[in-house]
Every structure is written in C-alpha cells, then in structure tokens.
Amino acid sequence: xxxxxxxxxxxxxxxxxxxxxxxxxxxxxxxxxxxxxxxxxxxxxxxxxxxxxxxxxxxxxxxxxxxxxxxxxxxxxxxxxxxxxxxxxxxxxxxxxxxxxxxxxxxxxxxxxxxxxxxxxxxxxxxxxxxxxxxxxxxxxxxxxxxxxxxxxxxxxxxxxxxxxxxxxxxxxxxxxxxxxxxxxxxxxxxxxxxxxxxxxxxxxxxxxxxxxxxxxxxxxxxxxxxxxxxxxxxxxxxxxxxxxxxxxxxxxxxxxxxxxxxxxxxxxxxxxxxxxxxxxxxxxxxxxxxxxxxxxxxxxxxxxxxxxxxxxxxxxxxxxxxxxxxxxxxxxxxxxxxxxxxxxxxxxxxxxxxxxxxxxxxxxxxxxxxxxxxxxxxxxxxxxxxxxxxxxxxxxxxxxxxxxxxxxxxxxxxxxxxxxxxxxxxxx
Amino acid sequence: xxxxxxxxxxxxxxxxxxxxxxxxxxxxxxxxxxxxxxxxxxxxxxxxxxxxxxxxxxxxxxxxxxxxxxxxxxxxxxxxxxxxxxxxxxxxxxxxxxxxxxxxxxxxxxxxxxxxxxxxxxxxxxxx
Numbered sequence: 001x002x003x004x005x006x007x008x009x010x011x012x013x014x015x016x017x018x019x020x021x022x023x024x025x026x027x028x029x030x031x032x033x034x035x036x037x038x039x040x041x042x043x044x045x046x047x048x049x050x051x052x053x054x055x056x057x058x059x060x061x062x063x064x065x066x067x068x069x070x071x072x073x074x075x076x077x078x079x080x081x082x083x084x085x086x087x088x089x090x091x092x093x094x095x096x097x098x099x100x101x102x103x104x105x106x107x108x109x110x111x112x113x114x115x116x117x118x119x120x121x122x123x124x125x126x127x128x129x130x131x132x133x134x135x136x137x138x139x140x141x142x143x144x145x146x147x148x149x150x151x152x153x154x155x156x157x158x159x160x161x162x163x164x165x166x167x168x169x170x171x172x173x174x175x176x177x178x179x180x181x182x183x184x185x186x187x188x189x190x191x192x193x194x195x196x197x198x199x200x201x202x203x204x205x206x207x208x209x210x211x212x213x214x215x216x217x218x219x220x221x222x223x224x225x226x227x228x229x230x231x232x233x234x235x236x237x238x239x240x241x242x243x244x245x246x247x248x249x250x251x252x253x254x255x256x257x258x259x260x261x262x263x264x265x266x267x268x269x270x271x272x273x274x275x276x277x278x279x280x281x282x283x284x285x286x287x288x289x290x291x292x293x294x295x296x297x298x299x300x301x302x303x304x305x306x307x308x309x310x311x312x313x314x315x316x317x318x319x320x321x322x323x324x325x326x327x328x329x330x331x332x333x334x335x336x337x338x339x340x341x342x343x344x345x346x347x348x349x350x351x352x353x354x355x356x357x358x359x360x361x362x363x364x365x366x367x368x369x370x371x372x373x374x375x376x377x378x379x380x381x382x383x384x385x386x387x388x389x390x391x392x393x394x395x396x397x398x399x400x401x402x403x404x405x406x407x408x409x410x411x412x413x414x415x416x417x418x419x420x421x422x423x424x425x426x427x428x429x
Numbered sequence: 430x431x432x433x434x435x436x437x438x439x440x441x442x443x444x445x446x447x448x449x450x451x452x453x454x455x456x457x458x459x460x461x462x463x464x465x466x467x468x469x470x471x472x473x474x475x476x477x478x479x480x481x482x483x484x485x486x487x488x489x490x491x492x493x494x495x496x497x498x499x500x501x502x503x504x505x506x507x508x509x510x511x512x513x514x515x516x517x518x519x520x521x522x523x524x525x526x527x528x529x530x531x532x533x534x535x536x537x538x539x540x541x542x543x544x545x546x547x548x549x550x551x552x553x554x555x556x557x
C-alpha cells in the first residue's frame with residue numbers, strides 16, 4: 001500500500017473513485033451519444049453502487065478519524081496551554097525570588113556576585129579556587145578616636161554616609177565588596193567575575209574613592225558631623241576565593257597573604273593617600289602617575305618593601321588626586337612642648353618621648369625630637385605646655401625635614417576639636 | 430519473520446515488533462517531523478506480518494506513548510483500523526493502550542481510540 005502522507009489512504013480512495021467516475025462518463029457518452037440516457041448498463045450500475053459504497057464508507061471513517069483527531073488535538077492544546085501557564089507562573093515566581101535575593105543579598109555583595117551566583121547556582125556550593133586579584137583596603141584615619149567622642153547614632157550616621165558614597169564608587173568600577181570592617185572596606189577586583197585589568201580598575205577605584213571624600217565631608221558638615229579622611233592600600237596577587245563558611249551561613253570572600261599585604265600597606269597611609277604595592281604598580285604600567293616611593297618594613301616582614309604613592313591614573317580613567325598644597329610652614333616663636341608615643345598596630349608603646357612642635361602647617365606639625373623616627377610611623381602626641389596641656393593628637397611621620405636638626409614633618413590623622421582649635425590658633429598666631 | 434526494531438529519538442518512539450513472540454510494542458513519545466515517513470516501514474512490516482499470520486495465534490499490540498502529535502494520532506487510528514480489519518477477517522489481536530495512572534488525558538485518548546474500531550479490543554491499561 002502506497003502511503004504518501006498521513007491522509008494517503010483516503011487520497012487513494014478518492015483517486016480511485018474519480019478515475020471510475022471519469023471512466024463511466026466516457027462509457028455513457030460512447031453508448032448514448034449526446035442524447036439523455038437515464039439508465040446506465042446494469043453491470044455498470046452495480047459497480048457504481050459498490051464504488052459509491054466504498055467511497056461513502058471511506059468518507060465516514062475519515063469523518064470519524066477527523067473528529068477523534070480534533071478532540072485529541074484540542075486536549076493536547078489545552079495541556080500545552082496549561083503547561084505554558086504553569087511555566088509563566090513559575091518564571092514569575094523565580095523572577096520574584098531572584099529580585100528578593102538581589103535586594104537582600106545585594107546589600108552584602110556586589111551585583112556582579114549576585115549575577116554570577118544566579119547564573120551558576122553551583123557557585124553557591126562551598127569550596128574555593130585560586131584567583132589572581134587586586135585587593136583594595138580602605139580605612140578612615142583616626143575614626144576610632146572620633147567614634148569615642150560622638151553618640152552611637154552620629155557614628156552610624158557618619159559611617160552610613162561614608163559607606164554609601166564609597167559603595168557607589170566601588171560598584172561603578174566593578175569591585176566586589178568583601179567586607180565592611182568597622183570603618184574599613186575590603187574590596188576585591190577580579191573575582192568572582194574575572195577581569196584582566198583588575199589592577200588598573202582597583203587603582204582607578206581608589207582614586208575615585210578619595211575624590212568622593214569631598215562629597216562625604218560636605219554631607220558630614222551639613223549633618224553636623226566632623227570631616228573625615230581615608231587612606232587606601234592596594235596589592236595584587238594570588239588569593240583563595242570562594243564561599244567560605246558552613247552550609248547554613250557562608251560568604252563569598254578571599255583569603256591569603258596578599259590580603260594581609262594590602263592591609264599592611266594601608267596602615268602606612270594618611271588621609272587622602274593611595275599607596276600601592278610594587279606588584280600592583282608593575283601590572284598597571286605607564287598609566288599610573290606616582291608621587292613618590294617609600295621603603296617600609298611592615299610588621300612580620302624581615303626585609304623592607306617598596307610602596308608607591310599614587311598621584312593619579314591616566315586614560316581611560318583620567319582620574320587624579322589633587323596636588324598637595326605646598327607646605328606653608330609657620331614657624332613658632334615659642335615651640336610647644338609635647339611628649340609622644342609610637343603606635344604599632346594600634347598598640348601604644350608604654351614609654352613617652354619628649355619633643356616639641358616647632359612649626360605648623362595645614363593638617364601637619366613640625367616635630368623636633370632627638371629620637372630617630374621612621375617615615376610613616378604612627379604617633380600619639382600629648383601636648384604638655386601650659387597652654388593646651390593634656391590635648392591629644394594622632395599623627396603619622398611623613399619625613400625628616402632636615403637631618404641636621406632632627407625635625408620631622410608629621411601629618412595629623414586625628415585631633416579633637418579642642419586640639420584642632422589650639423593648633424589652628426598656633427598657625428594663626 | 431525478522432523483527433522490526435527502531436530505536437527511540439527525542440521525537441519518535443521505540444518500535445519493537447517481534448513476529449516470533451507475536452508482540453508489537455510502541456513506547457515513548459511521538460512527534461516526528463514527518464509522521465507518515467517515520468511510520469511507513471512500520472505499516473509495511475505490519476501488513477506483511479498480518480497477511481502471513483496463521484489463524485488462532487494471538488497477537489498482542491501495546492502502545493505506551495505518553496505524548497504524540499496530531500499526525501501521530503491519525504497514524505494510530507490507521508493502525509487500529511488495520512488491526513480492526515484483520516480481526517474482522519478472523520485474526521486474534523488484542524491491543525493495549527497504556528497510560529500513567531495520573532495521566533487522565535492519556536486515559537481519555539485511549540477511550541477515543543476505542544471509538545474508532547468496531548471489532549478490535551483496545552484495553553486501556555494504567556501503570557504506576
């Protein structure tokens with residue numbers, strides 16, 4: 001039986017019936033000519049009935065099959081429609097869940113991490129991998145002392161303004177915020193979303209963050225809060241990244257000595273500075289503008305390392321930190337006596353060294369001391385003269401002005417309002 | 430007579446026609462691009478088999494197809510019609526339309542096919 005299509009059988013019936021009809025017409029014309037011939041030959045008439053019966057039976061079957069087909073087709077269509085409806089509802093529910101995850105989860109991790117996890121849910125599994133990243137660590141200078149002087153609400157208010165502005169800058173540079181550590185921010189570039197230019201992005205982000213501090217301080221002043229300053233340290237290298245924690249609570253984070261290295265570099269900054277490791281500088285190449293290089297021996301390190309102060313980053317970022325104003329030194333006619341202690345890792349040494357402030361400048365003092373002080377060492381200065389006695393200032397040694405007379409340029413990282421007023425008075429007087 | 434074995438694809442069912450065991454099985458899903466072409470060898474084999482089938486031998490035909498398109502439904506009706514013709518001619522053939530017990534629609538399709546035949550018994554069988 002030849003079957004052309006699914007209706008091949010029925011087409012066969014019709015073809016046969018049509019051929020028979022044509023044949024009969026020809027025979028009628030041959031027998032009767034053009035005259036009307038009401039009765040065909042008897043044998044042909046029987047044959048005609050038989051053919052008619054076959055055609056009618058075939059048509060009846062076809063009609064029955066068509067009816068069944070349509071009912072089945074309608075039911076299948078209904079099933080597909082129901083399935084589509086279920087799929088649409090499931091999709092909407094999934095979108096609502098994703099939105100919920102993005103809203104809640106996104107407060108703690110960047111959009112990149114959320115997108116990455118939503119795209120590959122297997123990323124939620126605990127585990128880790130070694131990745132080449134750039135780590136940015138920022139910290140507010142002297143904020144611990146500020147937080148002791150203000151109400152908890154004000155401290156939270158200040159932090160929220162700061163973190164709000166910084167988060168926007170970080171996200172715009174596709175950094176992933178690993179953690180807010182008090183007033184510090186730990187950011188990674190290059191994970192979870194890999195990027196070949198993570199060192200440049202991190203430095204551009206750091207410069208952007210410093211520039212955004214102007215907005216932070218405008219908002220702070222408007223809210224009645226003090227101005228704050230931030231230091232940033234950056235390092236590039238291999239770390240272990242992944243979801244670390246337990247099945248109940250885990251966090252996408254990074255671990256490794258390179259993270260510690262970034263933190264150590266950050267500890268050498270004063271407000272407004274961006275210091276980077278040699279590794280980051282090398283990877284960034286010529287696009288960076290470097291203000292100066294410093295040799296330091298961080299805690300736990302046996303040898304000195306070189307750190308680099310960033311002045312800006314060129315195209316395509318085109319971001320530059322303001323050039324520090326020339327030191328407008330005001331030499332004091334009567335030096336102000338102080339004693340000071342060196343601070344290592346927020347631990348103040350137990351003995352005090354005598355010295356005197358011989359000059360002042362914007363956010364800095366010139367300290368004369370017989371004690372040898374290394375660059376970037378943190379100091380806690382205590383004013384001991386008749387005027388200003390008992391006032392405290394946190395500061396960081398910048399460099400020695402003159403090796404002959406043991407005078408150091410010391411940047412003020414934090415001063416109480418009273419101390420600030422006293423130093424301003426010295427400068428004015 | 431040689432067996433007819435057609436392996437399943439994503440859109441066509443497994444065909445296992447065993448002339449020795451007199452067991453004909455169609456299992457899977459059926460929405461081939463050209464249903465007529467896919468089932469042509471099935472009908473050719475079946476026609477030859479039924480014509481040579483000795484009287485008194487019972488043939489069991491099992492269809493377990495949980496999804497099929499409209500063209501396939503026409504093919505299945507033709508299949509049942511062919512079997513129905515042979516039952517009328519004195520052959521012993523029993524058909525089973527198998528469907529999952531929770532697939533109400535599948536069971537209803539079996540009942541629809543029952544209406545297409547006059548002499549072929551089509552049993553609607555559910556499986557867990």
